[in-house]
Amino acid sequence: MIGRLNHVAIAVPDLEAACAQYRDTLGANVGAPQDEPDHGVTVVFIELPNTKVELLYPLGENSPIQGFLDKNPAGGIHHICYEVDDILAARDRLQASGARVLGSGEPKIGAHGKPVLFLHPKDFTGTLVELEQI
Ligand SMILES: C[C@@H](C(=O)O)C(=O)SCCNC(=O)CCNC(=O)[C@H](O)C(C)(C)COP(=O)(O)OP(=O)(O)OC[C@H]1O[C@@H](n2cnc3c(N)ncnc32)[C@H](O)[C@@H]1OP(=O)(O)O
Numbered sequence: 001m002i003g004r005l006n007h008v009a010i011a012v013p014d015l016e017a018a019c020a021q022y023r024d025t026l027g028a029n030v031g032a033p034q035d036e037p038d039h040g041v042t043v044v045f046i047e048l049p050n051t052k053v054e055l056l057y058p059l060g061e062n063s064p065i066q067g068f069l070d071k072n073p074a075g076g077i078h079h080i081c082y083e084v085d086d087i088l089a090a091r092d093r094l095q096a097s098g099a100r101v102l103g104s105g106e107p108k109i110g111a112h113g114k115p116v117l118f119l120h121p122k123d124f125t126g127t128l129v130e131l132e133q134i
């Protein structure tokens with residue numbers, strides 16, 4: 001059911017510093033910060049030849065990454081995003097297997113303009129999983 005790895009997301013306490021490190025120290029192709037108010041984050045995409053890295057920084061009062069950064073003040077890997085062909089079919093199959101789909105259960109439009117859903121980290125070996133319909 002899951003396809004390609006779309007991105008690995010890293011929550012960071014200092015977005016400018018993280019961008020500078022990826023751009024100047026690691027020599028990566030770092031995009032511009034993009035506010036995603038529906039998701040409570042500012043994102044920066046880093047294009048790699050085979051996938052992307054998504055830097056995440058909290059946006060607004062109730063950011064879903066604030067608790068993670070409180071527990072991991074230096075930042076850390078926050079989620080992994082897999083591509084699926086049919087996100088509603090994927091959701092129904094996962095819910096039938098007992099996995100918890102986060103939020104309302106309805107896909108939201110993600111940072112690439114495509115529908116996304118999140119699955120509870122406790123149901124996937126401690127890893128928050130994002131699904132993106134491609
Ligand atoms: C724009 C977009 C895109 O790519 O298009 C994005 O990615 S937006 C990316 C941001 N959006 C999201 O993350 C949306 C989905 N996330 C959420 O709904 C939330 O962040 C939750 C995953 C439910 C976590 O909620 P909350 O921070 O309130 O934590 P909590 O204290 O209830 O956490 C319950 C347990 O899960 C653990 N936990 C929390 N976040 C975790 C993470 N990212 N990875 C692994 N474990 C995690 C906590 O340590 C805790 O474990 P213990 O009980 O053992 O201590």
Ligand SMILES: [Co+2]
Pocket residue numbers: 007009054079081130
């Ligand atoms: Co993401």
